[in-house]
Every structure is written in structure tokens, then in C-alpha cells.
Amino acid sequence: MTQAAGAAPIEGIAAGDQTDQRVLVASQWQLIRWRFLQHKLAVISLVVLGLFYFVAVFAEFVAPYDPYIFRAELTLAPPHTIRFIDPEGNFHLRPFVHPFKKTLDPETYAAVFVEDETIMQPLGLFVRGDPYELWGLFESEIHLFGLQDQEARLSLLGQDTVGRDLFTRIVYGARISLTIGLVGVAMSFFLGILIGGLSGYLGGTVDMVIQRVIESLRALPTLPLWMALSIALPSDWPVVRTYFAIVLILSIVGWTSIARVVRGRFFALREEDFVGAAELDGASNLRIIFRYLLPSFLSYIIARLTLAIPQMILGETALSFIGLGLQAPAISWGVLLKEAQAIRVLALSPWLLLPTVFIVVSILAFNFVGDGLRDASDPYTHV
Amino acid sequence: MTETTRETGMNERTIISVRNLAKYFPIESGFLRRQVGVVKAVDGVNFDLNEGETLALVGESGCGKTTTSHCIIQAQRPTAGQVLFRIGDAEPMDLTRMEKEELKEARRNIRMIYQDPYSSLNPRMTLLQIIGEPLVIHRMVESQDELQERVAELLRLVRLDPSTLNRYPHAFSGGQRQRIAIARALSLSPKVVIADEAVSALDVSVQAQILNLMKELQTQLGLTYLFVAHNLAVVKYEADRVAVMYAGKIVEIGETEELYTNPRHPYTEALISAAPNPDPDTKYRERIVLAGEVADPGNLPGGCAFHPRCRYAEDRCRQETPELIDVGEKEGQSHLAACHFAEKLELTGIAGAIQREERESA
Numbered sequence: 248m249t250q251a252a253g254a255a256p257i258e259g260i261a262a263g264d265q266t267d268q269r270v271l272v273a274s275q276w277q278l279i280r281w282r283f284l285q286h287k288l289a290v291i292s293l294v295v296l297g298l299f300y301f302v303a304v305f306a307e308f309v310a311p312y313d314p315y316i317f318r319a320e321l322t323l324a325p326p327h328t329i330r331f332i333d334p335e336g337n338f339h340l341r342p343f344v345h346p347f348k349k350t351l352d353p354e355t356y357a358a359v360f361v362e363d364e365t366i367m368q369p370l371g372l373f374v375r376g377d378p379y380e381l382w383g384l385f386e387s388e389i390h391l392f393g394l395q396d397q398e399a400r401l402s403l404l405g406q407d408t409v410g411r412d413l414f415t416r417i418v419y420g421a422r423i424s425l426t427i428g429l430v431g432v433a434m435s436f437f438l439g440i441l442i443g444g445l446s447g448y449l450g451g452t453v454d455m456v457i458q459r460v461i462e463s464l465r466a467l468p469t470l471p472l473w474m475a476l477s478i479a480l481p482s483d484w485p486v487v488r489t490y491f492a493i494v495l496i497l498s499i500v501g502w503t504s505i506a507r508v509v510r511g512r513f514f515a516l517r518e519e520d521f522v523g524a525a526e527l528d529g530a531s532n533l534r535i536i537f538r539y540l541l542p543s544f545l546s547y548i549i550a551r552l553t554l555a556i557p558q559m560i561l562g563e564t565a566l567s568f569i570g571l572g573l574q575a576p577a578i579s580w581g582v583l584l585k586e587a588q589a590i591r592v593l594a595l596s597p598w599l600l601l602p603t604v605f606i607v608v609s610i611l612a613f614n615f616v617g618d619g620l621r622d623a624s625d626p627y628t629h630v
Numbered sequence: 631m632t633e634t635t636r637e638t639g640m641n642e643r644t645i646i647s648v649r650n651l652a653k654y655f656p657i658e659s660g661f662l663r664r665q666v667g668v669v670k671a672v673d674g675v676n677f678d679l680n681e682g683e684t685l686a687l688v689g690e691s692g693c694g695k696t697t698t699s700h701c702i703i704q705a706q707r708p709t710a711g712q713v714l715f716r717i718g719d720a721e722p723m724d725l726t727r728m729e730k731e732e733l734k735e736a737r738r739n740i741r742m743i744y745q746d747p748y749s750s751l752n753p754r755m756t757l758l759q760i761i762g763e764p765l766v767i768h769r770m771v772e773s774q775d776e777l778q779e780r781v782a783e784l785l786r787l788v789r790l791d792p793s794t795l796n797r798y799p800h801a802f803s804g805g806q807r808q809r810i811a812i813a814r815a816l817s818l819s820p821k822v823v824i825a826d827e828a829v830s831a832l833d834v835s836v837q838a839q840i841l842n843l844m845k846e847l848q849t850q851l852g853l854t855y856l857f858v859a860h861n862l863a864v865v866k867y868e869a870d871r872v873a874v875m876y877a878g879k880i881v882e883i884g885e886t887e888e889l890y891t892n893p894r895h896p897y898t899e900a901l902i903s904a905a906p907n908p909d910p911d912t913k914y915r916e917r918i919v920l921a922g923e924v925a926d927p928g929n930l931p932g933g934c935a936f937h938p939r940c941r942y943a944e945d946r947c948r949q950e951t952p953e954l955i956d957v958g959e960k961e962g963q964s965h966l967a968a969c970h971f972a973e974k975l976e977l978t979g980i981a982g983a984i985q986r987e988e989r990e991s992a
Contacts, residue, residue, distance in 0.1 A: 520750035523705060524814070527742055528764040529734040542754045 279546055282623035289619025292612035299609055303421040310415040311393035311401055313377035314578055317410040320349060323596045324360050324406040334364045343369040346399055371395040405598035416578055417602055423579040427494055427563045428556035434498040436552055439505025447513025461503045469500050477571040486577040493572050497562045512544040546624035553617035557610040564606055580606050645822060645854055646679040651711035653697050657928055669928040671697040673878040684855040686869035690924050694878040695858050699824050703740055704733055738768060741815040745827035747807035751799040758795040761813045784813040805836035824856045829864060841868055862905040866890060874898045877925040877935040880954060884965035891979040894957045894967035896940045899977040946970050
């Protein structure tokens, strides 16, 4: 009886088709990847994020101009229309723009930019432009794209209040705005796992003290806390130091939720039979932590962290917007928005609000990727 | 047999001897964690486990049977008592006094199978890793090839397809998972296997397969089982001897056949009468329904802990705690019971129930 009944289920598994076979021998990460790939929105978001980070890393190369060089005559110039068809109706394969001609409105005396249709300035890839040092290492003056005429300026997303190229500044801003989330979350991750791990592993009094500290920190309203801390930063600090100080300020609250999760999972997992079985197998504490405890909730933590990055990005934006975070000359999306605070801007130069679009897109992308990861990170519930 | 064991040490067949084992949990209360009481989960348990036999530890939930098994393997450290363990003719060693390293060695020979095969296997590891883990930790294999070979061998031993060793537990059913757990337990060629409700989480049809497998493995490998269970039908099939626990104490221990047909403790009688009888012809079997809950081990009644639920209880039971004494009638067999009236009471075992039915129907 044992033979017959015992052998049958094994044959059943062996007889499964090719896909089943793959699932049966798939590791945890493979299962996560498969499930993640089924989440179309998350995959698209991941591609978008990949693109954003590529741009942030190669900002000097991708941006057509130097973010600090201003052209006074182009102050608040609107975005160019990129054209393929000239005024005579001929089609050009290479896109071009008409340069702006600044005139005065005879009634309001306001500057009005009109396109000079007599001149055609073609766009090009890998054109020469403002010289730069990529990561302070490689000198170059080749930009990904721009106008072939070095003297002219392509106004892809308009110009800012002093005539600096907004697209260029958004590209440079991505560098700070997108990495502040990563660095901040990495710090939260580190603090959270360390402190939460101690809390969960040691238990007792240590656990109680840590939990009370976490509760106190979480009871503080975040915005006033950030404001108080950032006011304490000396205003003469260099940009990089301020950047890290801001990250630190953002992480002070960020780590608490992760610490709680880690502690809770530690507690729960230590009671799991398979951990007990490993102890009886003679596994050392380190082996249990790294082979049994951490792998069991790492995927979950990663998903959580992905969802935490947008909060960091928004935190930086909010602080910079109210003037307590990064300050010019540093360029971040929050700093760019701060420059667009005047009501006049909203009415006359709405393109200065374009950094918002990038903030929204990147935050949505992070959220979708986080959702996808969270759904995928527990593959055993669905298989 | 019993005459020699208590005084002069262990009987020559004894592999594990549990002596006065106790496990108390403090009851703490309030902010300052003041100890306000104690839960006597296991209190003065004595028994010997003989080589090659299956001893079943039965009782209701919360009677301390699982805690006893954990205290034997030192998954929980007992509050008091000794657990003597002997391999062959060597000097018996007291597991309760062992340090971590010594214990690691001893646990090569005493292995455990958990109740729930879904939580006892790490879902992040393949069969090769799960079953091979003890071999790797104890450095019993030299190479990856040897490990694969050993694990495949173990899979064959528990009747699983050895080609499945790269699969994860999620690919297996409950019964198959329990086979995997058995394979892991056997990977270090142990002498003793403690099965903590090893089939309780499984389907009845699968239970039989696992029980058969365990029995075959016992004969094949000369294993000794300590079988923790609450299902008397399972125990009857599997065990050579049975120890019945109530409120942290052993109330009766004896050969399975003898205990089932001739119980000497009222609690055993009630347990036997509560076990479902698969024979459809025995309709009139009397069921003894125990009133109330299992005694609270944090607040045990005085005297015999079972007296509030015992239908034979008298004044003496409320005042005096009965000792576990030999009440055996057959030569060469020990049958211990902890009841003041063990000798006097006419208790109904399995055969008794049948006889009574015959009387009633006649």
C-alpha cells in the first residue's frame, strides 16, 4: 500500500509539462523575477527609472549646456517647437528649430519671443558645446544632442529666470534628487537592520528601550522636525556636506519603520520550526542568521525600501522648496521648483513647473516597481 | 526490569533515561516583570527509552508531552532533572549538563521530526541543501559530489525520487514533505528519533504511509523512537510501550497491549474511550466524557491533579498526590500507574468495552 500510494504523487510531478518542471526547481529569486516580469506596469516603470538614472549618471554628457551659463537675452524664453517642415512646406529629415527673436509687446512692454522663420538651426547628435569634466575626470565638450551651431541655444523645455537652460538644469537636478533617495534609504536600511536586529535578537530590556525610542521618534511630526534640524545646519557649508546632512536628517525618521519590520520578522522567524530544526542540526548563530533568517525576509525588505525611496525624494523636494534643504547654487528638483514660486511664473512661464512632472513620474515609477516587487517577493503564496 | 533501573543506573537496553525531569516557566506580570507564579509544564517525569523500541508519549494538548521531548533534546533547557544518554557500552552522559559543542555531538545521535512539514522545511532551500545541511555542518562529506550522492541515497531511503534533489519544498505535498523531514533526521545516522506529532498534520490516508515508512526504517536501521502523539489509534499501531501524561506528569506507563486492554488509571480509561472506533458493529460502546478543561499547569489542583475530572475521585485524591507505582500483573512486564486506587478500580480498556457491549446486547 505504501509503495503504490507513495509513488503516485511523484509520478504526477514528473509528468508535468516543461513549465512546471522549471517552477519546481526554481530558486526564490527566479520565482520573484518571473512574477515581477508579469507585472507590466512595474517593468515599464523599471525601464523609466533605468533611463532616469542613466541620465543622472551621465548628466554632463546628456545635458546640452552648462547649467550655470546664462544668456540674459533669453531670460524666460519658452520651449522651442522642434520642426521637420520648413515655412515653404519642404520636409527635412533632420529636425530643426527657428531661433527666438525678442520683441516688445507694444501695449504691455513685456518681452515677447517670436520664432525667426528665416533662419533654420538643425539639431545634431554628439555635437560640440560647453566644455565639461565628466565626474571631474574626463574632459570633453561632446554632448549627446544639441544644435549644430554652437553659438545658438536649443530651448527644449524653456529657459529660467536668468536665461539658463531648464532641461539642462533638470538633468543635473536628477543627480541630487534621485540619489538622495537611494543614499537616504541605504542609510535607513543600515540603521534599521542593525537596530531592529539588535532589538529582535537581544529582546528584553534592550528591545523595550529601542521600541520606546522608535515610538518617540515616530510621534514627532516630520516636517517641523526636518525644519528644526535643517535650520541648525550652518549656511556656509559646501554643497556636498549639506547634501549628506539633509540625507541624515531624512533618515532619522526613515529607519524606524524598517527597524520595526526587522524586529518583528526576527521574532516571528526565530519561532519557526525550520529555524529550530537548524539549531538542532548544529548550525551556528551566524549560519542561522545568514542562511535562514535574513534570506527569509530580504525580498520583503527590498520591496519595502523601494516604496520608501519616493518618500525620501519628496522629503528633499519639500525641504528645498521651503528653502531649508539644498540651496542654490546646488541644483535639485526642489531647488528648481523653489525658483518657480512666484505667481508671475505660473501665469507667464508655466514651463518652469516642469520639474514637477519629473518628480511625479519618478515617484510613480518607484511606487509601481515597489508594488511589483512586493507582489513578486512572496512567490509561494501563489504557486 | 524495573528493580534494577532505579537504583543501580540504567538497564542494559536503555539508551535514554529521563530522571525527575522538570520544566517550569515563570509567570511574569506587570511592567517590572515580577514573577507571580510558575507554570509546571513538566514536573518530575521519569522513564527509560530502550534501544530499538518505540515509546509513545500521549496526552491532551498542554499536558507537557512536547515540552518533555524538547527537554530531552535540549531544545529547551529543563529546570531540573537529568537526561542520561548512552551509546553502546559507553558511560551514560547527562545531556542537561552539556555545553553547546558537546551537545552538537550528542544531537547527531538524537534527531527530531517536527509536526508541521510546511514550517519545518526552509522554503528558500532545495532538498539537497535541506537534507544535506546536517552533513555539511558536521563535516561528514568531502565534496559536493559526495553530498549529492548521500542525499540521493537518503531520498531513496524515504521513497522519494532522487532526481528531485534540486527542487524546493513548495514542489511537494504534505506527505512528501514529511518524508523529506525524515530524510533530514536520518542524514546523520542517528540512534534515536524523536517524532513530535509527526503525522498529526497529515491526511489520514497519508498518515498510514508515513507510519509504515517509519516502522520499516526502524527495522532496517535499528532506530529507537520516542513518539509524541495525541492520537491513540496511531499510537496503538506504532508503539511498543505507551506513557500517558496529564498536567506535566506521567500517570501511567506500560506495554501498549496491556495498557489498552487493562488500563490502571482513570485518565487512560477516558482517553481510550474517547478514541474513535472504526468498527461499525460496536455501536453501544460507552463513552466517558471528561468534564471541564485540562488542569491549568500554572494552578494545579491539590492532591491528584486529575481529581476534579475523575469520576472515581474520593477524599484521599484531593489531599494526597499519588506516586507512580508498579501495578503490573504479568511477569517480566512493568506497568506503572499513579492512582491511589489503581489496584482496586475495575477500568474498561478496549477488550472490556467489547465485552460489556456483548453483555448489554445479550
